[in-house]
Amino acid sequence: MNILLTGATGKVGRHVARSLAGSGHHVRALTRTPATAALPAGVEVVEGDLEQPQSLPAALEGIDRMYLFPVPETAHEVAALARKAGVRHIVVLSSSSVLEDESNPSHQHHRAVERAVEDSGADWTFVRPDEFAGNTLWKWGDSIRTEGVVRAPYGKAARAIVDEADIAAVVATALLEDGHAGAQYLVTGPQALTQVEQVAAIAEATGRDIRFEELSREAGRAAMSAVMPPPVVEMLLDYLAESAVTPGPVTDAVRRVTGRQARTFASWAAEHAEGFGGEAAAGDASGAGGVSGAGSGGSGGSGRSSSAGRSSSSS
Known part of the structure; x- marks a missing residue:
């Protein structure tokens, strides 16, 4: 073939x-x-x-x-x-x-x-x-490496972000095997994680303390507008707002198509720790890092502390 x-x-x-x-x-x-x-x-x-x-x-x-x-x-x-x-x-x-x-x-x-x-x-x-795990690198990589911080709106927005290797495994199987004609595969990771939880996983993988700073929708719009056109900014803000209320779906498409479980975000973060300034060896997610959060509500600016994983809180 x-x-x-x-x-x-x-x-x-x-x-x-x-x-x-x-x-x-x-x-x-x-x-x-x-x-x-x-x-x-x-x-x-x-x-x-x-x-x-x-x-x-x-x-x-x-x-x-x-x-x-x-x-x-x-x-x-x-x-x-x-x-x-x-x-x-x-x-x-x-x-x-x-x-x-x-x-x-x-x-x-x-x-x-x-x-x-x-x-x-x-x-x-x-x-x-669903959203690529690798998107966290281009969204947050620079600020994590240089400041040890992630600034984003809607810290509670939860999606089952997916390892690109798992997406590729589904694609490869559909190319190699018969029986996939007419199929529509919604491919996700194995669990929906909030943005705060994603940052916690990166902190664990890198062994670094990483702070999550919640932005208001308005502040998020201003930051995103510097690099994206207005329609895309509003689409992403609405996407985050909806995901803060109703977490994104979780499917077993990777397992059904390929015969193995989807990789966790923690596993992906461990493999890509160097991209976030970490020194942990690939595949070792046992770092001593943590995440502290300033606010976790969907509206932003609440002043409430939020944390996930190995964490400390700040008000």
């Missing part, structure tokens, strides 16, 4: 490439910069760009199954080209946001790709992960 991976150098795509490299199947990886792809031995790396569908026909030649990274602007053309080339099954990296309100920009982004693949006539599998 011949498999094409798009988005092969992304957070999920790299894990998919590693999973498939020793599968005995021919794996071709599409990237804009083959020279710097650094993918596993045995993976054929070819140049191409989903934003430029005219670059894809050679990469699609002879392909049976395909992993599709979501680019809605060209999704219809890409899916049509794949089908024309003989691709029988497309596994789409989608998002849990497609289950939310249609006004949600993330819903619109990912559902557009799903519709394009549905319209192509190919068999499909939609892998819909």
